[in-house]
Amino acid sequence: MDKNVLLEVKNLTKHFQLSSNKTLRAVDDVSFYIRQGETLGLVGESGCGKSTVGRTLLQLYKPTSGVIRFAGETISDRTETKGHKAYTSQMQMIFQDPYSSLNPRMTVTDIISEGLITHRPNLAKKERQEKVMELLELVGLSRKQANRYPHEFSGGQRQRIGIARALAVEPSFIVADEPIAALDVSIQAQIVNLLMELQRQKKLTYLFIAHDLSMVKHISDRIAVMYLGQLIELASSEELYARPLHPYTEALLSAIPLPDPLQEQARERIVLQGEVPNPINPPSGCRFHTRCPKAIDICGMVTPVFTEVLPQHYVKCHLYGERGRNLDDNNKMVSV
Structure with missing residues (x-):
């Protein structure tokens, strides 16, 4: 295996037990790897298991079976240990819906500060606030907007807040779960370009989940295609399209x-x-x-x-x- 590989997934399986005799086979025997600084696009029809793969990588779902290795270490289970806390700070998620993924009762400062409070509890309040301001400017928002609530922003602006929240703990890997699906076409390109610029600046690695195949080609180094819970094709972006x-x-x-x-x-x-x-x-x-x-x-x-x-x-x-x-x-x- 390439030593530049940041994330390696082997035979990942996630089943949901619906009843005593019904099992939803959301992800079945999926294997892939992502190199440091690379973007792997993950595409397929709705319900094929793309989002389940992303959530399982972050341990939001516990895998039924399979192995996930991050930075050379095997992630075995989701337990509240120091090791798991370090793991979650290195892997973050940008959610699909910029409306439901932000707490409407919290200001932008509070939303972005949550990760800092959890992972850097010794950070002084003034330093934490300055970090929030820097993140807002980094994603194209203004410091003056820090005390506003989510309902005061457009969909594209809310997604920028979600990106700032993910960046707050300085992760090396981000799962972008259809981050442009709920946005207007004119805004989608802005968000994708922002993600690409942030990747260059901070040497980020992405799993980019999407439906829009033309946009996936634009941002991805390699593309994996899923169908009904399984990977069926994987190649470089240019190779797959050609x-x-x-x-x-x-x-x-x-x-x-x-x-x-x-x-x-x-x-x-x-x-x-x-x-x-x-x-x-x-x-x-x-x-x-x-x-x-x-x-x-x-x-x-x-x-x-x-x-x-x-x-x-x-x-x-x-x-x-x-x-x-x-x-x-x-x-x-x-x-x-």
Whole structure:
């Protein structure tokens, strides 16, 4: 493993027991790593388990099984120890909804100060207040806004407050859980550009969870695609967009609007048939086979293996079961 790896996840599984005979398989056997200073984009349909992965990494959910290693140390459980406290100060989260994630009864100063009070209790009140002011300016807000309440801000401004709160304890890793989904399109680019600038300034590492595939490409170094609780493809941003291998990834990318009307008319739009299966009772074999236009007999019977079929390009698909046996000399898929 690369020594620059900050976060390593192996066989992460998170199931929710709904009743004595019903289990929601939110995340199943997910493995990946993120290097120091890198952004890994995580994409997929609603309900595929993206947010559950992020929350489990931060121990907001205790994993059912699997191993999470951060900065070389294994995080085994969520206990209120000094070790866990140090871990949570290094890993923070930016939430999707800038409205519900901020306490309406607290001022901006109080919201941002919470982490400082918990993790730096010896910090004098004056120093803490000055730190809050610095953070507000860092995320593009004014010191004069420090004593206002969340309802006095727009959605984009509230998300900036959420970013300042996450930065308060000086983390090295941030889970950005769809931080632009609830914002106007004109504001989304501002927030993404702010995150990228903060990453450069503070050498941050991101797990960036999102639906907007064009925005994910803009911010991410590598992109992982999830479907029904499992990772099905992982590659660099440029590689994934130029050469998607999994049929589900192809369908997702075909839905991205193109600015050129002629290109939009010329390209093939892949429309998936059927509904997303129930994660309580997922299909056998490949979980995508019930909607896959390229499914073959084995897909419904045997679970495919997450395989590196091109350099640093992994896919979980029977079409590439023998290390790229279905790729020609130009790395294009041949018929089966």
